[in-house]
Amino acid sequence: MTGPAEDADLLDRARALDEADELAGFVDRFEPAAGVAAYLDGNSLGRPLRDTAERLREFVAGDWGSRLIRSWDEQWMELPFELGDRIGRVAIGAAPGQTVVADSTTVMLYKLMSAAVAARPGRDEIVIEGGNFPTDRFVAEGVAAAHGLTLKRIEPDPAGADSAALSAALSGGVTVADVAAAVSERTALLVLSHVDYRSGAIADMRAITAEAHRHGALVLWDLCHSVGLLPVELDACGADLAVGCTYKYLNGGPGAPAFAYVRADLQGGLAQPIWGWMGAADVFGMRERYEPAAGMRAFVSGTPPVLGMLPMQGMLDLIEEAGIERVRAKAASLTGLAVEAYDALLAPLGVRLLTPRDPERRGGHVTFGHEGFETVVKRLWAEDVIPDFRRPDGIRVGLSPLSTSHAGALRGVLAIRSAIG
Numbered sequence: 001m002t003g004p005a006e007d008a009d010l011l012d013r014a015r016a017l018d019e020a021d022e023l024a025g026f027v028d029r030f031e032p033a034a035g036v037a038a039y040l041d042g043n044s045l046g047r048p049l050r051d052t053a054e055r056l057r058e059f060v061a062g063d064w065g066s067r068l069i070r071s072w073d074e075q076w077m078e079l080p081f082e083l084g085d086r087i088g089r090v091a092i093g094a095a096p097g098q099t100v101v102a103d104s105t106t107v108m109l110y111k112l113m114s115a116a117v118a119a120r121p122g123r124d125e126i127v128i129e130g131g132n133f134p135t136d137r138f139v140a141e142g143v144a145a146a147h148g149l150t151l152k153r154i155e156p157d158p159a160g161a162d163s164a165a166l167s168a169a170l171s172g173g174v175t176v177a178d179v180a181a182a183v184s185e186r187t188a189l190l191v192l193s194h195v196d197y198r199s200g201a202i203a204d205m206r207a208i209t210a211e212a213h214r215h216g217a218l219v220l221w222d223l224c225h226s227v228g229l230l231p232v233e234l235d236a237c238g239a240d241l242a243v244g245c246t247y248k249y250l251n252g253g254p255g256a257p258a259f260a261y262v263r264a265d266l267q268g269g270l271a272q273p274i275w276g277w278m279g280a281a282d283v284f285g286m287r288e289r290y291e292p293a294a295g296m297r298a299f300v301s302g303t304p305p306v307l308g309m310l311p312m313q314g315m316l317d318l319i320e321e322a323g324i325e326r327v328r329a330k331a332a333s334l335t336g337l338a339v340e341a342y343d344a345l346l347a348p349l350g351v352r353l354l355t356p357r358d359p360e361r362r363g364g365h366v367t368f369g370h371e372g373f374e375t376v377v378k379r380l381w382a383e384d385v386i387p388d389f390r391r392p393d394g395i396r397v398g399l400s401p402l403s404t405s406h407a408g409a410l411r412g413v414l415a416i417r418s419a420i421g
Contacts (some may be wrong), residue, residue, distance in 0.1 A: 008344075014407045018406045023335070025199070029050055037415070040387040041387060042364075042399065048251065081258075087227070095264070102257060102258045106139060107258075112243060116220060117398065126150075126191065127179075129153065131156040132193055132197075136193070157270060179208050197365050200225070206233075209238050227249060251312060276302045278297075322402060366399070368416070372388055372420065373394065377389040385415040
């Protein structure tokens with residue numbers, strides 16, 4: 001059992017890390033969360049920036065309130081592509097003309113999965129990790145059923161494994177070896193998350209994409225837990241397709257629209273299934289039949305959610321100012337402190353670490369496992385300490401780099417220790 005001396009050492013360590021942190025000043029650029037002792041869920045919903053309210057007020061008074069419908073011609077029609085290109089440049093390593101901001105994550109996944117399997121005739125399966133986020137799995141299940149395909153799942157092998165061994169397997173994430181064993185000439189599409197939503201494990205995008213391509217399969221990467229957190233190099237990795245949300249590390253707010261990436265040379269050969277007027281070659285031609293536009297406009301369907309695109313623009317400003325490499329370094333420092341605190345405070349209480357120890361393989365959250373954590377999370381929320389719970393028994397400590405201090409991260413782990421007792 002730890003005592004006051006160990007706590008004091010960790011507190012001193014957190015203060016020293018904050019004093020040395022080049023990005024510490026960014027924390028004050030976010031709206032204060034009144035009454036919250038520690039916010040540990042930025043990997044689920046990012047905090048609003050202080051200037052978000054003013055940005056929205058200016059929009060209501062100006063672009064919407066004064067320019068009115070003229071704003072469509074002046075800026076709104078091109079905003080999904082301009083903002084997509086900016087996300088491509090700042091956060092995901094994508095050249096212009098390959099990224100668009102449009103619908104929800106679920107809808108964008110459906111569009112790209114459907115288009116991908118239709119572009120691989122003669123192949124009869126979709127491969128997905130069995131533990132991927134439910135939306136990814138459910139959409140893949142629906143697309144497979146609609147196209148008469150088999151849905152094949154990559155699963156860790158629990159046979160004969162005790163809880164510690166199974167935890168290690170789950171925390172490691174999907175490997176190249178897993179993909180090599182699962183993908184074949186039958187595979188039309190492989191769907192994986194770049195950062196595992198449960199463990200925070202980072203998949204090897206370059207090697208996995210190359211392995212899938214060796215069998216002629218397309219790959220769709222879910223970037224929800226990596227965009228805005230760490231450098232993503234879609235073009236350099238030869239990625240085919242990607243979808244990411246904007247309300248986690250891009251701080252776009254609840255329900256903010258997702259983005260889709262389609263590699264330039266694939267765009268003309270993919271036909272997404274939701275044909276709407278905004279994706280037509282002649283948007284205002286009111287033609288009798290649908291003819292898709294060229295490029296990424298073909299992946300748009302209905303009227304773009306302009307209001308939902310505003311808050312994330314401020315966060316892109318911050319990421320560009322900080323630099324994604326420094327954001328990544330801060331994430332490694334925050335999660336490293338959380339692992340250090342786990343070793344001192346939680347491991348002696350029988351808590352399991354479900355996240356890779358290697359910072360090169362770890363994203364922006366750390367997950368701990370304990371049979372009592374569902375009750376513990378309810379207790380923590382009542383005390384204004386806010387992590388989240390993921391079944392069967394995991395607490396995720398999400399440490400969004402620009403809005404979180406090392407002291408705040410440590411407060412969260414200390415609160416978990418106290419709540420277990």
